[in-house]
Amino acid sequence: MNITLTVNGETVTADVLPRTHLVDFLREHLELTGSHLGCEHGVCGACTIRLDGAIVRGCLVLAVQADGGVVETIEGLSDSGEIADLQAAFIARNALQCGFCTPGMLMAAQDLLLHNATPTREEIREHISGNYCRCTGYQAIVDAVETTAKQRARAQ
Amino acid sequence: MKASAFDYVRAKSLPEALDLLARHGEAAKLLAGGQSLLPALNLRLSAPEILIDISHLPELRGISTTATSLRIGALTRHVELQNAALVAEHAPVLTQAIGHVAHAAIRSRGTIGGSLANADPAAELPACALALHARIVMQSPRGERVIAADDFFTGLFATALLPDEILTAVEINLAQPGDVHGFGELARRSGDYAIVGLAAQGRVQNGKLAALRLGYFSIGTKATLATKAAAILTAGGGIEAAAAALADDLEPHDDLQADAATRLHLARVLLRRVISGMMPSLKAAA
Known part of the structure; x- marks a missing residue:
């Protein structure tokens, strides 16, 4: 499926499988490997990212759910100096x-x-x-x- | 682990979502906040053919009041519930309970409708719905159906929802003078599933506790009302007699966290704490 979202201020368009969760998308498609995958079922918090201004478990959101959304990762917060x-x-x-x-x-x-x-x-x-x-x-x-x-x- | 493959469709309206659900039936899963569904998919405990994303349906949003009821849209996220003034005014037990639901990064996504429809026996919100005498609003191609929370939770992860129905809202009577509530849960770590928990709602009338409802969770296969214990307390029978009656009200289970005897013991600990918090005079009497 085609998705378009904003990642760390840049507009990104990509073709993803529905089953791809947001952190796999960030890591595998965008090579933003700062968000980590620990447990992959919402317990460990290593995948914490921001979606539309609120922190979420990146492993518990599908990339297709973030279509139209605004994602910020550790790379974004780090580069901006926030x-x-x-x-x-x-x-x-x-x-x-x-x-x-x-x-x-x-x-x-x-x-x-x-x-x-x-x-x-x-x-x-x-x-x-x-x-x-x-x-x-x-x-x-x-x-x-x-x-x-x-x-x-x-x-x- | 990675989820198995599935299709995904984002419904734009409730009629479209109902149509999709009717078309795909049991091969489909509804996706709202996804905070229980996504772990189940990642662990391959669930392998639907298609996810119907209902999280953008405007009909399922919003918190409002009518002359008699508080209406909470099914898509209300936990963080919205936590911060809503109307909820704090009319259903403060929900406000208190929500702080115990997982963590901020999960409360930002999880929804009340999703939690109720999932009917996890360890979840806080089904027990709150029981304590609050909530009504569950569901929509199907045949129209709207409203049932009491008492009749909604039917078993382990099982509800009265029919395969073609979508939970759209929760209704709760507006708060009345004298309303009191209490909430407690015992967990090993903050945000963990409770070993046992209790949501309580009642009213103080003429200095006595009335209309008491005790919603237990994480004890047995589903959220459970402790009706005998509540009846003893409202009849003035005292906390210890009510605590003893929990043996009849509850069917505690064994798991890795605690055995059944420990659970029943902890259910009694919570009863003493929560009731004496609601009615300090009862603590002195006990």
Whole structure:
């Protein structure tokens, strides 16, 4: 099926099988490999991307469902500088080790900070509870998100 | 895993969706938010020949009130339910429950109609529909049909929906003075399926709990009303007598999360917590 959508600000037209989910489409067709596939059934959060402004599980949306939609991936948020401070905080706090969960973790963390500029540590943990990290034990990730929230609040 | 191959069609109107469903019958699956269907497809637990995408049907959208009812369109996403002032006013148990449904990235897509039609015994919304005495609105080529939530959930992932029917809306009576609600669930991790959960709705009249409905989920094969426990509580029999009666009301199952005895125990823990939250005076009496 032919689909046309906006990916990181660029209009993309492609021919996809209906069964192709959005992250396979991004990775295989567009070579945007920042969005990762872990469990492929909506549990791990490694595939978290933005669709029409809201974060979604990229493995639980078909590419054909995104026809006419606006998709933003970690590559888009990274290139635009939208999350540069969050990325710097992740590095400073050692909030990643293998890095597999990191793109999804950054997408989820940025979603939280856009909706709640001054989250508590408890709220940070709650919001990223759908993103699994098997390396860090989360403490450093929560530190990095909290640090970024405080930095942004000070910069206001 | 990857889903097996299927066709996809995006319906533009409810009549078109009904026509497609009539034409393809059981070979088709309706796709709304897809947050239960897509995992089932990816795991190949489901292998339909065609998906009929109903997520763009304007007839299934919107939250509104009439003189007597709150009407929630089937395509209302969980995040919309969570943020809707009308829902918070008339069905606050839904507002409270929705925060327990999975995670933000799933609540942004999942729909109330999809959750009810899927009838997962571990899902929060079917139990809320029972507690709220909701009415389920369905459309088929023969017209509209409305049934009580009590008659809608018929078994494990099974509902009263006929093969050619589409769930279009949920109706709930407007809130009345004295309405009280409570919600609780026990899960190992935030966003996980509950080991057991309870959605409760009642009314305080003359200092007593009345019209109490206790919707349990994740215990047995479907969302279940604990009618005996509710009757004991409204008759003034106290929380412990009601907790004992849960053994008659519920049919707890064994699974990897908990065995049946643990589930029944936890159902009683939730009853004490939720009821004493709704009626602090009952806690003192118990």
